[in-house]
Amino acid sequence: MLRTGKQPHPHVCSPRSIWEYDGQTAQIDYLIVTRKHRFVLECRNLYGNIEINNTRDFIRTMPAGRGFKKRAFIHPSHKITVI
Known part of the structure; x- marks a missing residue:
């Protein structure tokens, strides 16, 4: 996890995550989490x-x-x- 930013907008960026749920998997290029929002980015x-x-x-x-x-x-x- 890469933690960046200072107040008032701290966020966490997780590159290349693999998620599993109920026997299914998904690959997420970037997951960005802030206090108010979650962003899933797909890069091509x-x-x-x-x-x-x-x-x-x-x-x-x-x-x-x-x-x-x-x-x-x-x-x-x-x-x-x-x-």
Whole structure:
């Protein structure tokens, strides 16, 4: 755990946490805890142009040869299960 900050906003940052519950596991890139809030951060190493369409799909456009290639991927919030 990395403890940083001084009053009035002390917080704890925990990088790369593995959580287990009811036989399920989840990997969290960063968990930041303050007195009032908890933040779960997912980090991605993406390149290209990222667009979000009106149905919340992520579409990445990347250079490919002389043109461009598009690839859709799942919105990160769709991977979350609330218990």
